[in-house]
Amino acid sequence: MFRITRSPIRVTTLVRAVGDPAAGAVVTFVGTTRNENAGRRVVRLEYEAFTRMAEREMRALATAATRRWPLRKVAMAHRIGLVPVGQASVGIAVSAGHRAEAFAACHWLIDRLKEIVPIWKREHFHGGRVWIGPQQGGPRPTVRRRASAR
Amino acid sequence: MRVRLRFFAALREQMGAGGERTVRTGTTVEALWRSLVAERPELAAVPVRFAVNEAYVEASHSLADGDEVAFFPPVSGGA
Numbered sequence: 001m002f003r004i005t006r007s008p009i010r011v012t013t014l015v016r017a018v019g020d021p022a023a024g025a026v027v028t029f030v031g032t033t034r035n036e037n038a039g040r041r042v043v044r045l046e047y048e049a050f051t052r053m054a055e056r057e058m059r060a061l062a063t064a065a066t067r068r069w070p071l072r073k074v075a076m077a078h079r080i081g082l083v084p085v086g087q088a089s090v091g092i093a094v095s096a097g098h099r100a101e102a103f104a105a106c107h108w109l110i111d112r113l114k115e116i117v118p119i120w121k122r123e124h125f126h127g128g129r130v131w132i133g134p135q136q137g138g139p140r141p142t143v144r145r146r147a148s149a150r
Numbered sequence: 151m152r153v154r155l156r157f158f159a160a161l162r163e164q165m166g167a168g169g170e171r172t173v174r175t176g177t178t179v180e181a182l183w184r185s186l187v188a189e190r191p192e193l194a195a196v197p198v199r200f201a202v203n204e205a206y207v208e209a210s211h212s213l214a215d216g217d218e219v220a221f222f223p224p225v226s227g228g229a
Contacts, residue, residue: 030229031228031229032229033229034229047227048158048159048162049227050156050158050201050204050220050222052204053201053204053205053220054227056204056205078227088229089227089228089229090227090228090229110228113227113228114225114226114227114228115225116206116225117225117227118158118199118201118220118222118225118227119225119226119227119228120158120159120160120222120223120225120226120227121226121227121228122159131159131160131223131226132226133223133224133225133226
């Protein structure tokens, strides 16, 4: 299962998707939206994806991980749209015969996802919102505030 | 030949979601991006990644008729 979704991410769904009688371990990673970043209080996050390419890239990452470690199955889901603080924005489940490769692959998959899967995050904080990552040309993202801010 | 353009995240807000454009046969992704920058000089300093038909490509990639070219900032998904 490789999915970009507007619905809440359920770990049980991911775990079920990687179920395999030959698996002795299922490792999951859930990334949740944090209430602060760079000293700024975050009220919610917003994600945008190039959906079809993102699902393809997630599938390609799973294929690459399966070549690198002896895995059984991989499932990945990323939420888009507005995500309140404390909720899951991304979930990964990996099943394998033994836990070492499941842990290693899960760690590798979330790191690679953040580097190459075409999804962008925008933080909403009190008085404004800003895209995360180098988007505006400068070394730091430009903060665009609403006229009413501060 | 005709290609379709798509923009995402901050670039989408500057350029709109996309559209169609006529380019010369053999135009590279980089040349197409430079033509967009020529029309919108504020894009000159924007870091951009390129994808053609939903796969990452280098700037030197040559376009074919009907290609869908996506321009977007470095990704920032995850939590």
